[in-house]
Amino acid sequence: MSKLTRRGFAALAAAGGAGAAALAQQPTREITAASVPGDPIAPGPQEGTLPEEEPFRGPLHFTRQDVTPRVQPFAGTDVRLLPGRFLDTQQINEAVLRRIPAERLLHTFRLNVGLPSSAQPLGGWEKPDSEVRGCFASQFLTASAHMYASTGDEDIKAKADSMVSGMAECQARLRGGYLSAFPIELFDRLNARREVWAPFYTIHKVMAGLLDMYQMCGNKQALETALGVARWADTWTAAIPEEHMQAVLDTEYGGMNEVLYSLAAVTGDNKLAEVGDRFTKKRFFNPLALSCDRLRGLHTNTHIPQVTGAARRYEISGDPRFRDVAEFFWNQVTGARCYATGGTSNNEGWLTNPHRLAAELGRGEATTECCCAYNMLKLTRKLYGWSADPRYFDYYERVLYNHRLGTINLETGATQYYLGVVPGSWRAFNSEWDSFWCCTSTGVEEYSKLNDSIYFHDEEGLYVNLFIPSEVTWGAKGARIRQETQFPEVPSTTLRVSCDKPARMTLYIRVPAWVAGAAGVKVNGRVAEISGGPGSYIRIDRTWNSGDRVEMEMPMRLRREAMPDDPAIQAVLYGPLLLAGQFGRDGLTRELAIGPMGPQLKKAPPAVIPSLAADESIQPAGGPLAFRATGAQVTLVPFNQVTDQRYTVYWRVS
Numbered sequence: 001m002s003k004l005t006r007r008g009f010a011a012l013a014a015a016g017g018a019g020a021a022a023l024a025q026q027p028t029r030e031i032t033a034a035s036v037p038g039d040p041i042a043p044g045p046q047e048g049t050l051p052e053e054e055p056f057r058g059p060l061h062f063t064r065q066d067v068t069p070r071v072q073p074f075a076g077t078d079v080r081l082l083p084g085r086f087l088d089t090q091q092i093n094e095a096v097l098r099r100i101p102a103e104r105l106l107h108t109f110r111l112n113v114g115l116p117s118s119a120q121p122l123g124g125w126e127k128p129d130s131e132v133r134g135c136f137a138s139q140f141l142t143a144s145a146h147m148y149a150s151t152g153d154e155d156i157k158a159k160a161d162s163m164v165s166g167m168a169e170c171q172a173r174l175r176g177g178y179l180s181a182f183p184i185e186l187f188d189r190l191n192a193r194r195e196v197w198a199p200f201y202t203i204h205k206v207m208a209g210l211l212d213m214y215q216m217c218g219n220k221q222a223l224e225t226a227l228g229v230a231r232w233a234d235t236w237t238a239a240i241p242e243e244h245m246q247a248v249l250d251t252e253y254g255g256m257n258e259v260l261y262s263l264a265a266v267t268g269d270n271k272l273a274e275v276g277d278r279f280t281k282k283r284f285f286n287p288l289a290l291s292c293d294r295l296r297g298l299h300t301n302t303h304i305p306q307v308t309g310a311a312r313r314y315e316i317s318g319d320p321r322f323r324d325v326a327e328f329f330w331n332q333v334t335g336a337r338c339y340a341t342g343g344t345s346n347n348e349g350w351l352t353n354p355h356r357l358a359a360e361l362g363r364g365e366a367t368t369e370c371c372c373a374y375n376m377l378k379l380t381r382k383l384y385g386w387s388a389d390p391r392y393f394d395y396y397e398r399v400l401y402n403h404r405l406g407t408i409n410l411e412t413g414a415t416q417y418y419l420g421v422v423p424g425s426w427r428a429f430n431s432e433w434d435s436f437w438c439c440t441s442t443g444v445e446e447y448s449k450l451n452d453s454i455y456f457h458d459e460e461g462l463y464v465n466l467f468i469p470s471e472v473t474w475g476a477k478g479a480r481i482r483q484e485t486q487f488p489e490v491p492s493t494t495l496r497v498s499c500d501k502p503a504r505m506t507l508y509i510r511v512p513a514w515v516a517g518a519a520g521v522k523v524n525g526r527v528a529e530i531s532g533g534p535g536s537y538i539r540i541d542r543t544w545n546s547g548d549r550v551e552m553e554m555p556m557r558l559r560r561e562a563m564p565d566d567p568a569i570q571a572v573l574y575g576p577l578l579l580a581g582q583f584g585r586d587g588l589t590r591e592l593a594i595g596p597m598g599p600q601l602k603k604a605p606p607a608v609i610p611s612l613a614a615d616e617s618i619q620p621a622g623g624p625l626a627f628r629a630t631g632a633q634v635t636l637v638p639f640n641q642v643t644d645q646r647y648t649v650y651w652r653v654s
Ligand SMILES: [Zn+2]
Pocket: 301, 369, 370, 371, 372, 417, 437, 438, 439, 440
């Protein structure tokens, strides 16, 4: 770990502003285990003993051997969202992408190479003296590429194309392929192990943005520019002895390994994968490959992208060590380190040993950074492709509905940094021009690709994983599937098939693990002799004709989930939805809701939150997803519908 976390730098950059205030907060609330002074993610003792074996000892050797995925996602261009909340979300994000001028995004890139720019600088993490400037601008390319694939919006593409040529112009003025909005001197500091924020983290975003512009918008200049940066990264890392490079990797570097492996896959140039191998942080991977959780004390969002890189390495080499790393990490984080939202991290780190979430929750209010949820979804989608195991989508759905849907403001398009799960929290959103945090960047990416995991396919079958109004076109089968649903307000979905001529295919429809009983299925109005138990797929293999339709009912029920280390702290869920109690806006000023990176609980009066009885009666309360806890006298609604009130998702149970 570097001495300062990403948020620590943010706090310094905020020069005493909201970020710094957030850092200083420690909660004093009913659900509190302990508060820790000093470094919020200082490591503590790890559980168990670490085997002496080191799967990642010695040099890595790359041989290209592609692993055939079990299933693959449809391209963004094949899936269109239909009216509903997901489309509303995509559209407000599209408006955000449209209103940020390209010249403002390119401003610091141009200044860095001595080109004139009269654009008004952006603020926050993009401002001209920020050490991660250029990050948002680069992730804007990824977001634009996804948005173009999702919508066909030519204006979005044209602006992103103009940014690619603007960035290429800057690269041409620098030596060796280097391209950044900050001077190369930051890499001298990185190499000398002097204090610096996260230079390779930013370079990863530059390369990924360019690669996405090539892959989704066909921009060849973007690929050439990305390969130039890869050449520079090769030269820089080749000069550094392995042992010292391992020390350099202590500074956050995003998914440098992943983007280099992806470039190797696209170009067939194995040399790029060898450069990617230099970004293997062996001290982190070794325990994971041995199924050993040494995550305590690590900065969460520094490490998730490294694991996605490991997953990519497995896909193009078949090396099982990398698969072991990715699968154990995913199982451990989702099974032992995620709150009821599916989000992970507190104070940006994993602060405790596994299965100690109540203790971790007591250590701070800066819970579940949005980037972590975003990056876990990316990793989940990849791992699902290897196995088509529906449990990956139980997690994906949980994060999508309970973390991601609520973290964008549907009126402004602003997004969140920390999603608070400490009782009494509220949602704090970025300001329009003075935030540009990491989570603002992953936010514009996330909401540009809400179509990307609804459907997967193999040679013969189509997999329906999420219940989102949408239409998928499967060119190879000459078929289109239109999904009409009001899920989750109505717990069912309808799939309508249209095809040029009768089409043989298998339809796999996911039956979520939360379904109460069995899912009921009708084909063309008739009850089918198939039913799927929770956590499986319903499989319908037939020759489909235009007009065929499948309906599936997914009964929901209320249930509680207790903290693994404190059964008296519980969350209430209905189907896939985490429910929240709302407690008004007392003390919530505009300053507390717009600009800070998360809720600052000491700045508002204590929220009075009732406890629930162990046998609390929770009854439907009028609206389709509203409930009333009759003893506690509180109304529960889906957490993703809570926009501007203080809330709790965790209850003390008496
Ligand atoms: Zn973030």
